[in-house]
Amino acid sequence: MSRWRPDARERLEAAALELFERQGFAATTVPQIAERAGLTTRTFFRYFADKREVMYAGDQFPALVARIFAEAPADASPVDLVTTSIQRFSDEELEHQRDTIRRRSAIIQSDPGLRERSLRKRADLSEAVRDGLLRRGVPDRTAALLADMAATVFEMALSEWIDGDGERALSVLALENLNLLREALAV
Amino acid sequence: MSRWRPDARERLEAAALELFERQGFAATTVPQIAERAGLTTRTFFRYFADKREVMYAGDQFPALVARIFAEAPADASPVDLVTTSIQRFSDEELEHQRDTIRRRSAIIQSDPGLRERSLRKRADLSEAVRDGLLRRGVPDRTAALLADMAATVFEMALSEWIDGDGERALSVLALENLNLLREALAV
Numbered sequence: 001m002s003r004w005r006p007d008a009r010e011r012l013e014a015a016a017l018e019l020f021e022r023q024g025f026a027a028t029t030v031p032q033i034a035e036r037a038g039l040t041t042r043t044f045f046r047y048f049a050d051k052r053e054v055m056y057a058g059d060q061f062p063a064l065v066a067r068i069f070a071e072a073p074a075d076a077s078p079v080d081l082v083t084t085s086i087q088r089f090s091d092e093e094l095e096h097q098r099d100t101i102r103r104r105s106a107i108i109q110s111d112p113g114l115r116e117r118s119l120r121k122r123a124d125l126s127e128a129v130r131d132g133l134l135r136r137g138v139p140d141r142t143a144a145l146l147a148d149m150a151a152t153v154f155e156m157a158l159s160e161w162i163d164g165d166g167e168r169a170l171s172v173l174a175l176e177n178l179n180l181l182r183e184a185l186a187v
Numbered sequence: 188m189s190r191w192r193p194d195a196r197e198r199l200e201a202a203a204l205e206l207f208e209r210q211g212f213a214a215t216t217v218p219q220i221a222e223r224a225g226l227t228t229r230t231f232f233r234y235f236a237d238k239r240e241v242m243y244a245g246d247q248f249p250a251l252v253a254r255i256f257a258e259a260p261a262d263a264s265p266v267d268l269v270t271t272s273i274q275r276f277s278d279e280e281l282e283h284q285r286d287t288i289r290r291r292s293a294i295i296q297s298d299p300g301l302r303e304r305s306l307r308k309r310a311d312l313s314e315a316v317r318d319g320l321l322r323r324g325v326p327d328r329t330a331a332l333l334a335d336m337a338a339t340v341f342e343m344a345l346s347e348w349i350d351g352d353g354e355r356a357l358s359v360l361a362l363e364n365l366n367l368l369r370e371a372l373a374v
Contacts, residue, residue, distance in 0.1 A: 141364065156328070
């Protein structure tokens with residue numbers, strides 16, 4: 001088995017997902033995942049802290065959100081910043097891997113520990129949006145409220161997108177939800 | 188020990204809170220709570236399914252939210268319905284028991300099972316708001332978004348209220364948060 005391959009991470013993710021689907025999350029071990037990917041257990045641990053983490057390519061997400069915020073125009077309003085970050089995050093990171101995300105979502109629903117970790121990941125993402133807004137001078141309470149609202153809007157779109165037929169992009173669904181909320185609150 | 192007293196529920200709640208604070212949630216048993224309240228274990232189970240439920244006088248909350256919605260004027264807009272229900276719920280149910288809620292909140296934070304149940308209770312409350320909006324003819328997605336946003340706004344106000352000095356009412360803090368969000372989204 002080669003000790004390093006350029007696609008090791010992707011191979012491990014694919015192998016884990018297949019095994020989780022076939023034999024269940026709890027019954028699958030790290031050595032099984034590594035073997036299926038044609039890699040060593042040691043290589044596995046170079047990429048992931050444990051078998052749960054294989055389900056979350058998402059640890060780079062907060063950093064990505066920070067970058068998207070940093071790249072937004074200086075005169076963007078807080079809601080523009082939220083809109084842009086939802087849109088870019090969806091289009092650049094998630095849209096092309098709908099099938100994988102859908103399959104992961106089914107595994108996550110099957111395991112309480114994974115469900116709990118998902119809540120924490122959601123909180124991390126919302127925290128990244130909040131930090132981005134704070135760094136742009138948005139006051140504390142407004143930043144926290146907008147970040148939590150962004151998480152709501154995004155999460156609802158995510159489940160519509162996963163359950164749907166893939167005809168409509170995640171970012172379209174998310175921005176539709178944001179606009180529905182804005183209209184409802186504008187009355 | 189008398190088998191029925193008009194204030195049995197309140198006595199059990201007070202006894203449980205004292206014991207949880209003194210010896211910890213995990214170490215406290217139902218017989219201990221009943222004894223401290225001067226009641227039988229059997230009486231305890233007439234009011235609560237288990238010792239966790241003593242922390243949630245809240246099982247009637249969804250029903251209360253439904254009643255508040257039913258009593259709102261026929262021409263109230265969706266956001267007016269949300270505003271009214273947050274305001275009445277805060278003023279009529281929570282404002283007068285800030286000290287108890289603050290003490291309960293500290294116990295809940297100390298126990299993972301209680302934290303999890305709190306998330307479920309939050310979801311029930313959000314569901315009640317959503318149902319109330321649906322019954323008023325608000326479209327499905329808007330109802331779900333507004334209900335989740337109401338939960339965000341309310342929860343943030345709740346922790347500000349608990350951590351604060353009690354000078355400002357919960358409903359004032361919640362409506363302030365709602366207005367901050369409305370203003371940020373209106374831009």
